[in-house]
Amino acid sequence: MKNLTLALISLAAATSHAAEAPKFDSKRLSQDVKVLSSDEFEGRGPNTAGETKTVDYLVQQFKAAGLQPGGDLAGGKRAWTQDVPLGRFEIKGPVALTVTEGGKSRSLKQGDDLAVRASMSGMKQVSFKNAPLVFVGYGVTAPERKWDDFKGVDLKGKLAVVLINDPDFETGKGEFGGKAMTYYGRWTYKFEEMARRGALGTIIVHETAPASYGWPTVKNSNTNTMYDVVRKEPLKSHAPVEAWIQRDLAASLFKSAGLDYEAAKKQAQTRDFKPVELKGVTLSADYAVDAQVIKSKNVVAIREGSKQPKQYVIYSGHWDHLGVGQPDAKGDKIYNGAIDNATGIAAMLELARAYGKQPAPQRSVVFLAVTAEEKGLLGSEYYASNPLYPLASTVGVINMDALSPHGPSRDFNISGSAKLELLDQLVAKAKQWNLSYSPDPKPEAGYFFRSDHFPFAKRGVPALSFGSGMDRVEGGMTAGKAAEEAYTEKNYHQPSDAFDPSWPFTGMARDLELLYAVGNDLANSSSWPNWAPDSEFRAARDKSAAQRK
Structure with a gap:
């Protein structure tokens, strides 16, 4: 009976927590994607005028959200960016x-x-x-x-x-x-x-x-x-x-x-x-x-923790796309990257606004918009090699890449089939929104190695890349699979990955409630999620345990 009572209390608290989760604005998501994927941003190529516009826009939005700069440290002050030297x-x-x-x-x-x-x-x-x-x-x-x-x-x-x-x-x-x-x-x-x-x-x-x-x-x-x-x-x-x-x-x-x-x-x-x-x-x-050797930039903002400011939860996503390249059949040379990955960056900005309005969490929350993902995860690789905040003190990483701008789904997935406690927490929390976890529908595609969580994972930091589900509330799996296949065949890494004013962004707005809740739980706890005992990344995480005491 005691266990049942505790379970009911826990369930009630969890349900209350879900009810208190901030709501996210689909219109603001739409506007951010529209701006970031406009021709004016020239496909957001690193070391281009498009990068300058993108970085300026992100810094402006993070400032407006009430966050603090979290980048390179110089003269005792943090900048909004981390310099990333690239060949x-x-x-x-x-x-x-x-x-x-x-x-x-x-x-x-x-x-x-x-x-x-x-x-x-x-x-x-x-x-x-x-x-x-x-x-x-x-x-x-x-x-x-x-x-x-x-x-x-x-x-x-x-x-x-x-x-x-x-x-x-x-x-x-x-x-x-x-x-x-x-x-x-x-x-x-x-x-x-x-x-x-x-x-x-x-x-x-x-x-x-x-x-x-x-x-x-x-x-x-x-x-x-x-x-x-x-x-x-x-x-x-x-x-x-x-x-x-x-x-x-x-x-x-x-x-x-x-x-x-x-x-x-x-x-x-x-x-x-x-x-x-x-x-x-x-x-x-x-x-x-x-x-040549050039410098690109990761953009970094932070909501400093109130009790454990030197423990960090990271939300990540890449701001870059392919820039200006080979023209398509219509002569379009700008690779706008609306879904890949203006959606993930729009999601990050909305999460930043939510954290900026809420009371400071106990741990710090970092918003990391990385460069040169399209060139081989280079911005995240550089950060993981030269971390602004110790990886041993990083609780977990939630990456957002190519989210769905369509209506809500009944499920979600992550890139790859890794086993880690961070996923277990995500699965448990998702039940409050009646969302189920669907294993990676294409494990053969190797998506686990193709998103910005991977440089963290291979160094032991619990990390996952969230994916929008395919079981649509309207149209079910048929609609979801058709949209996914059409995007991969016709738009992925092509100039046609452009903003569509008919996109409702209601699914993403709902998914952000879940991603906020999981990140906020981590930021207000003392737990340190780990990988499964048989994971190839477990040893690296265990090795760093002493640094967390």
């Missing part, structure tokens, strides 16, 4: 690409046949002739899984042809989590692994299903200006060539070498796979790269 790399002039098959040569077109990134290796000119191509399967070295795709092959002076995703993506069964992508399946891992092995370059075979997006996304994201954190030895992280190739073109090159692409792919899904040179097939390339 900026841009191809200058034409990209000459020539493939030779059976002694005959033909030109390939940048962006259509291959998408070649501006080299981040430190080289100002990438030029080579008749480099051999070696198929290395999925390009994975995983000792804990007794998996080695390389079998000792020397890649120096060679171009490694690599499949996207994991060896068991197609079968759904195997050593790499079935359909769910591991970090070995991410293109970032593949580029890094080939660089570690001294390859001349990496060419990833693009296929829509295992990549989870189409060729336009590859082209639009990688043929423009590239950025990276500043590295002392860039060649250890980036081979001179990093590129994608269309699947059908790759298959034709395999055929010219006397190989069957599909058969080779099936062989690559086994432990016994051995690298295969594409005999008689070589690639030549010549292009110039302009390399």
